Amino acid sequence: MTEPALRYRRVDKRFGERVALDDVSFEVGRGEVFGLLGPNGAGKTTLIRLALDILRPDGGEVEVLGRPVKRADHDRIAYLPEERGLYRDERVIDVLAYLARLKGASRADAKARAAAWLERVGLAEVARRKVEQLSKGMGQKVQVAAALVSNPELAILDEPFSGLDPIHVEQVIGLIEERRAAGRTTILSTHLMNRVEDVCDRVVFMSQGRAVLEGTLDAIRAARAAHEVWLELDGGALPEVDGVVEATAEGDSLRVRHDPEVSPAELLARLMRAGARVRRFEPARASVEQIFKDAVREAAR
Amino acid sequence: MRLAKVSTIAGFELRRAVTRPAYLALTFGFPLFFALIGGLPAYLQRESLSAQLERAALYAAVDEAGLLYLDARASAAPPPELADRLPPGTPVVVHDTVGLFGVESEARARALLREGRVDGVVVVPRDLVAHGGVRMIVTAQISPLDVSVATARAHVGSLLVQGLLHERVQPELAERVRRPLEGLQHYEMDEAGQVRAVEDVGLSALARLLIPITLSMLLLMALMTTGGYLVQAIGSEKENRVIEVLLATVRPQELLAGKLLGLGAAGMLQFSVWSGGFALTLGALLGVLEDVAVSVPWDAVVIAPLLFVIGYLFYGSLMLATGSLGSSAAESQKLTLMWGMLALLPMLFAPMFLDDPHGLGPLVMHWVPFTAPLAIVLRMAQDPAGVEAWELVGSVGVLLVCTWLSVRIGARVFRVGVLLSGGWPGWRQVLRQAEIVD
Numbered sequence: 001m002t003e004p005a006l007r008y009r010r011v012d013k014r015f016g017e018r019v020a021l022d023d024v025s026f027e028v029g030r031g032e033v034f035g036l037l038g039p040n041g042a043g044k045t046t047l048i049r050l051a052l053d054i055l056r057p058d059g060g061e062v063e064v065l066g067r068p069v070k071r072a073d074h075d076r077i078a079y080l081p082e083e084r085g086l087y088r089d090e091r092v093i094d095v096l097a098y099l100a101r102l103k104g105a106s107r108a109d110a111k112a113r114a115a116a117w118l119e120r121v122g123l124a125e126v127a128r129r130k131v132e133q134l135s136k137g138m139g140q141k142v143q144v145a146a147a148l149v150s151n152p153e154l155a156i157l158d159e160p161f162s163g164l165d166p167i168h169v170e171q172v173i174g175l176i177e178e179r180r181a182a183g184r185t186t187i188l189s190t191h192l193m194n195r196v197e198d199v200c201d202r203v204v205f206m207s208q209g210r211a212v213l214e215g216t217l218d219a220i221r222a223a224r225a226a227h228e229v230w231l232e233l234d235g236g237a238l239p240e241v242d243g244v245v246e247a248t249a250e251g252d253s254l255r256v257r258h259d260p261e262v263s264p265a266e267l268l269a270r271l272m273r274a275g276a277r278v279r280r281f282e283p284a285r286a287s288v289e290q291i292f293k294d295a296v297r298e299a300a301r
Numbered sequence: 302m303r304l305a306k307v308s309t310i311a312g313f314e315l316r317r318a319v320t321r322p323a324y325l326a327l328t329f330g331f332p333l334f335f336a337l338i339g340g341l342p343a344y345l346q347r348e349s350l351s352a353q354l355e356r357a358a359l360y361a362a363v364d365e366a367g368l369l370y371l372d373a374r375a376s377a378a379p380p381p382e383l384a385d386r387l388p389p390g391t392p393v394v395v396h397d398t399v400g401l402f403g404v405e406s407e408a409r410a411r412a413l414l415r416e417g418r419v420d421g422v423v424v425v426p427r428d429l430v431a432h433g434g435v436r437m438i439v440t441a442q443i444s445p446l447d448v449s450v451a452t453a454r455a456h457v458g459s460l461l462v463q464g465l466l467h468e469r470v471q472p473e474l475a476e477r478v479r480r481p482l483e484g485l486q487h488y489e490m491d492e493a494g495q496v497r498a499v500e501d502v503g504l505s506a507l508a509r510l511l512i513p514i515t516l517s518m519l520l521l522m523a524l525m526t527t528g529g530y531l532v533q534a535i536g537s538e539k540e541n542r543v544i545e546v547l548l549a550t551v552r553p554q555e556l557l558a559g560k561l562l563g564l565g566a567a568g569m570l571q572f573s574v575w576s577g578g579f580a581l582t583l584g585a586l587l588g589v590l591e592d593v594a595v596s597v598p599w600d601a602v603v604i605a606p607l608l609f610v611i612g613y614l615f616y617g618s619l620m621l622a623t624g625s626l627g628s629s630a631a632e633s634q635k636l637t638l639m640w641g642m643l644a645l646l647p648m649l650f651a652p653m654f655l656d657d658p659h660g661l662g663p664l665v666m667h668w669v670p671f672t673a674p675l676a677i678v679l680r681m682a683q684d685p686a687g688v689e690a691w692e693l694v695g696s697v698g699v700l701l702v703c704t705w706l707s708v709r710i711g712a713r714v715f716r717v718g719v720l721l722s723g724g725w726p727g728w729r730q731v732l733r734q735a736e737i738v739d
Contacts, residue, residue, distance in 0.1 A: 052549045079549035085542035090317070101309045102550045145548070158548075 001257060003031050005154050005185035006051055010068055010136035013209075020046040020055070022209040028202075031183040033176055035196045037288075038206030038298055044189050045082075047154050052079055070231055078152035080143055082159045082189075084298070088132040093118065095131060095150050098233030103150035117145040121171065145183045148179075155179065156191045173199050184186055193289040203291060213291070221286050228257045228290075229264055229290040231271075232280035239274035242268055255284065282291035302558060306551045310559025312392040313708025318530055318567035327526065332578025333714060357382045357398045358420040358449035361410040362457070364403060365427040368464030369394075369457075371403045378729045387417065396456040399449060413437060420449060423457050432466070445605030477630035479504040511583065512598055513682025513726070514651060516605055517675045521577045524612055524674070527643050531560060533638050534713075535621055553716035557708075561617050565610065572609055576602075600680035604693075611697065612674030616640050617703040618711035625718030626731065640671075668696050670703035 006028040013104045021043045025027060028034040038044050049055040050062050053069045064072035068184040094096050097107075098112030105113060121141045140163045147155055151195070157176075161169045176186050176199055190196060196203060199215060205213040213220055231247075231254045238247055238254060243262035248255045258267050264283045271278060292301060318324055344515055357380055362369055375392030384394060393402040401423070404410040410422040422438040428656040429435065435457065437451060466475040477483075538544040553632045620637045627633030643648055646666065647654065651663045657672050658680040666676035673696050683689050 053552075054500075054545070054548045074550055077549065079546060080544045081545045083542045085544075085546040087543055088541060098309070099312050099546065102306060102547070104305075178483070 004028055005032070005065060006187070007061075007063040008047065008050070009063075010248060011047075011050065011057045011062060012042075013055065013057050013148045019209050021050075024206075024209070024211050025058070026204050026211050026214045027244045027252060028185060028187060030185055032185055032201045033178060033180050033199050034185070035189045035203035036189040036204055036206065037189055037193075037196065037199035037292060041208075042206035044206055044208040045210075046160070048079070048187075048189065051156060052077065059210035071260050075150070076153040078103075078147045078150060080155070080157040080160055082162070082170065085141060086131045086146065088140070089130060091128050091130055092123070092134070093127040096142070096146055099146050103152070105150065113149050114145075117149045118142075120175075121145050130232065137168055139166060140164055141168060141172075143190065144175065147225040148175065152184070154185045154187070156187045159190050159191070160194060161190060161228045163196060169195065174237070193287070197288050203288075206296045207296045210299065212299050214297045218264070220291060227260045228255055228284035228286070229267065230254070230282040230284055231256050231278065232282060234279045236275075239271065239276050241267075241270040241274050243270060253280070302472065302552070302555055306555045307559045307562065307652050310551065310556060311563035314534065314560050314563025315566050317534075318564055319570065324567065324571070328574050332582070336578060336582045343682060349693050350445070354680065356401065356449065357585070358453060359386050359393075359400045359402070359418075360421045360423055361404040361413050361419045362401045363405075363407045363410050363422070363424045366425045366429040367430065368425060369401070369460050370464055370465075371401060374460070376400075389702055392547055394456075394460065394461070394473035399452045399454060400455050401453070401460070406575055411438065411615065416438065420484060421453060423453065425457075425461070429461075463618050509699075513679050514599060514655070515579055515583070516576070516682055517648060517651070517678050518570060518613070519579060520605055520609055520678055521675055522646060523568050523572035523575065523609055524644055527564055527613055528616050528637065528640065529566045529634070530654040531569065531617050531621050532624035532633045533630050534560060534564065536627055538632075539625070539627070540629050542611035548610035555714040557618065557621055557712050558714050560621065561614060561708075565613050565617065568613060569606070572606065576605075591622050598682040600685040600688075601678050604681060605678050608674040608677060608697075611700050612644075612702055615670060615674075615700060615707050618704070618708040622718060625715045644675065646672050646680055654679040654683055659687050667692065668699060670700045673697075673700045686711065
């Protein structure tokens with residue numbers, strides 16, 4: 001049986017009095033695109049640093065590519081930090097070649113790989129420019145290329161879409177999907193929930209150092225009702241009924257969020273009793289963003 | 302530790318350092334500046350002196366007292382540049398580059414000087430024994446400080462001494478009167494009453510002070526500037542988050558080792574250029590190549606690069622560790638100031654080393670690792686024979702052990718420091734996370 005690309009088992013980590021991770025367990029399968037989600041301070045960066053062996057856990061185990069993290073081969077892992085992490089006064093091609101060399105490539109191979117990746121992300125013409133001369137978007141693409149230049153088995157990308165316009169976001173998603181097709185694992189840490197829905201096979205939601213939700217998006221959606229319905233009325237305003245929390249007009253429809261204690265069937269019955277002429281009543285599919293917000297709110301409670 | 306990674310980091314850091322304009326300016330600009338303000342004027346002065354020494358001067362002598370005996374002392378083969386200026390067969394007495402020939406009257410001698418056929422006139426008055434009063438006449442274009450004037454004066458003085466004693470004392474006595482300090486030697490006595498010869502006095506003694514002070518200054522500057530590169534490198538890598546990318550690939554110890562080696566090589570190159578520039582400048586300054594016998598403290602010169610390497614590793618690892626705790630390049634540099642102050646101590650107490658290199662203060666600094674690199678060089682440069690072999694081996698050994706410890710502890714603090722962000726957690730917390738204290 002193939003070992004997972006990354007496994008956290010009952011991991012704890014404290015910084016002084018502050019609990020950064022509390023009994024966290026989850027796995028990332030080989031070849032998956034995995035979403036690591038959560039608000040600031042939820043423990044995402046600590047999880048990443050544990051996987052990179054920059055930090056050591058206080059309790060529990062971390063395994064990377066089938067081996068305890070201390071003995072993992074870090075040449076097979078790559079990391080893209082949230083903020084730009086490149087030498088600003090160096091030429092683009094030199095930075096990429098240096099990072100490839102650190103991953104074990106020979107001098108000639110590193111140069112060739114760096115040039116090929118710049119070609120691939122459409123930045124061959126800036127190869128000899130200094131990093132500080134690049135626009136934010138270009139810099140982010142170079143950063144992505146720097147992370148992937150060694151074709152790592154496991155790539156951890158922290159906010160890879162930051163600063164990119166929609167076209168370049170698509171380009172990066174294309175690279176991630178190529179990796180999935182090639183059986184290489186990618187972990188995405190991002191706030192762009194719609195992109196998570198587009199590209200991630202599975203996700204984990206982190207909140208206050210705990211993994212509060214984990215699984216495929218469909219499974220999470222199935223497990224968590226959205227507490228929202230789509231409603232269309234044949235004339236007239238939405239009557240006031242108990243259990244309606246919020247109603248938002250979206251085109252001809254109303255998106256109605258209701259009290260979780262009130263089931264959709266009960267809500268429909270209350271509306272009918274209040275005289276509403278209902279043309280369409282459809283329980284809404286929870287968005288990742290909503291699930292995320294609910295999970296964070298619940299964890300906070 | 303994976304050496305391939307260390308060597309890749311070292312190569313990258315070395316290339317980055319030596320291609321920086323600031324590094325190039327400091328490495329080559331500093332000795333150039335030093336040469337311009339010190340060496341060039343000295344070199345020009347020396348060239349001018351050499352030209353004066355090489356130029357032959359001809360003096361017409363009017364010997365009214367009959368004490369010079371020029372005919373009897375005439376050189377058999379005067380230099381051509383003097384002989385060509387005289388009628389054939391004229392007897393001339395040559396001393397160094399000054400030739401003296403007899404003229405019957407002062408008026409005739411002055412006429413020759415006015416016509417430019419001689420460079421000066423010497424008149425020995427008839428009543429010299431009673432009243433003295435030798436007259437030397439040169440043209441206004443010749444400075445009284447000109448070497449040829451001094452040589453002529455010494456030449457005439459020597460001839461007069463011989464003339465005054467002629468046939469009055471034995472020739473050997475006359476010769477000793479003429480050169481009473483021939484073969485002068487200097488000695489010094491140590492505290493135990495042992496006497497030993499001192500070869501260098503005057504300018505040579507100045508060089509003996511100048512060499513250790515300058516060598517120590519260069520060593521200190523190289524240590525501090527290279528340490529500064531380290532701190533700046535780690536501070537800016539933290540600032541722009543490169544450090545996290547690197548730590549995802551290499552271990553903190555490998556990163557620390559690679560940086561130490563790469564930037565150390567850049568520092569060594571800088572130290573070599575400075576030392577070479579200093580040696581050339583000092584050579585020009587003292588005319589060491591020909592005129593002054595300077596005893597170079599070779600023991601100190603040879604051991605200085607070794608001490609640079611060990612001292613750099615010692616201070617560099619401490620600087621990297623403390624520098625990694627800052628959240629920016631500027632803050633990192635502030636944190637490492639204390640190491641610079643400690644390294645500077647022997648320079649602050651340099652007079653103690655020059656006064657007594659084996660006194661209590663120099664001895665303590667010789668053994669304390671923070672001050673040892675400079676203290677050893679200062680002591681050895683000042684008195685190479687006075688530093689025993691066991692002292693040298695012992696203090697270098699202590700320094701090596703402390704360097705090994707500082708690299709190990711530095712690597713642990715570095716691992717914690719490079720990940721610090723936001724507020725300062727305090728030393729206890731840092732040391733706990735570095736697993737140095739419980």
